[in-house]
Amino acid sequence: MKYGLGVNVNETIHDTVEKSALAERLGYDYVWVSDVPEQRYAPVVASAIASRTKRIKIGLGLLSPFVHSPMQIASSVITLVETYGNRFELCLGPGDRNQLRRIGIDLSQLGGISERLLAARRDIENVLQKQEVKCAIWLGAQGPKMLGIARSFDGVLLNYGSPDLLEWAVDQIGHVKAQDFEFGVYALSYVYAKHNPNVYNLLKASCAAVALGASRSILKKLSIYKEVAKARRESEAGVSLESISASVNTRLVEFFSIHKHPSELNAYLAKLSKIGIENVVFGYPQDYSKMTVRELSRALRSES
């Protein structure tokens, strides 16, 4: 199994680079750099990480083709590969609907999201091939529509942590040959040796944010549609995410994140492996501090 660390581009680039360099020393396979419209620009942060590391693979994304054109996305990858070598991978997806709305992109008005994503994937692949650049293209997926097109990508990064949900998602995608396709998880995460309530609060707030951006079908499947719809209305009225997360059912943490003590991690990862998942990215707030990055590393080493 391969392990990655999702780094938070809300922090200074210096801190992100330090934690990425630490992740490389600790033997992580990947760092993933997310691209969020209100935060730092992922390709530039990836460039800074690559300049300070040698081996670790750097994932770029999730990048939304509704924010950046396929040519712009391909250009970023090509420039990174030409500068730092062939160790970049890409994850595409529509992006967080609430974040996109704030920059003038309304997914509900666009229509044909799946078809547009597939077209973007093809266009990006064409530009990469012309430049003879190899780069795996993952799909970041959560709901049934995205799962329905996942097989057209090199792999899928599923955006939740619950084994039951993951098993359902893998079933939705169906059987694919292991050499053609990789199943992965990119979930909010807090694996702790000593539980820190501050980090846990960040995890809860992030789970609430993911739920607010989740598709109706997923929320209905989890039987949390009504309470999340209420939280969405509050959010649009300006209520802070922290207040919303305090009122939202703690089941969100179970659904959308990997929240484990090291003693539980072994069994959890074994479950994922049994489902066919061989790539796990531990997302925010696992990179809260160098200590939390090390705690996860120790837990993974004891697991292996």
Add this chain to the structure above:
Amino acid sequence: MQLAIGVTSGMKLEHILKLSAVAEKQGLSRMWIGDDISAPHDVFVSASAILLKFKKLHVGIGVTSPLVRNISTIARAAASLSEIGGHKRFTLGLGVGGLQDLRRLGINATNPRDMLRNATALLNAALKGETVMFIKGNFNLTRYRARYASEHEVPIFFGVRGPKLLSLAGEISDGVILSGPKTYVRKAVSLVHEAIRTSGRSAKNFRFVVWVPTVLVKRSGDLKLVKSTVAFVLADTPREVLELAGLRYDDINEIREVYQKRGIDGASRLITGSLLDEVAIYGDSPKILDEFEMLRESGIHEVVFGPPYGIRPEAAVNELAESWRRYS
């Protein structure tokens, strides 16, 4: 006056980094990177690579257009580059975009003056980490909270050409990147100065940059390169710039039509000696430095030695940079 190097994001990054190494070694002021949107290289990643690899060299984007990228992307890319570069090492150049590029993308640049005015205001607000609410014209930001406030000031320069946009540059930008025939450049400087005066700003910190095709000529055969460069530049020069330069639109349009029908070689044959002198800076190092001196006397603070440089680009940059160092 300072000497900078100009490249475009369409060039191989390996080449850009080699030229950057020359610029850093020779103590040149800055690398300007033009955003070639039809080329498979990202201008922001290229800028980051230079800022990370070199310690002194400043980097400018010269220029990118808010019509081809979401304004939030430009803001956070600029903030990220400024964070990497440190105090004032990064400068953001804004423009409307190349005529041919916009046409190819089906983008209609209606009211570019309002577009650039609004873009500048939005970028300045976002770079300060403000929450932005703006729905008008080309922009739609709703409760957009920039979480990347730049610790360092990000100067915003305009790369614009028409009189109205030059006037706007004098009114709201930190500097202007001028490109076009030499007569035009002199008139553009006056227009911008006038706008600075009428808007009540101080000209003290305003920077004038000139990016004119410059070719180091070693032998008479190199003139072919100068001619093809001038033909290419004229084919993309708007009518109002030609008129300000006192060039006849019909003459230039003929070059443009031949360029479209028969390519650069055909168009190059129509380039006269006086057009060469008006549009390009070329010759050996002393002659080029004399021309730079004339630009300094016109009020220019920074001159950009841009492509194609010479038949052997790297050697040309090295030679001119060395001459510049001795001269200055």
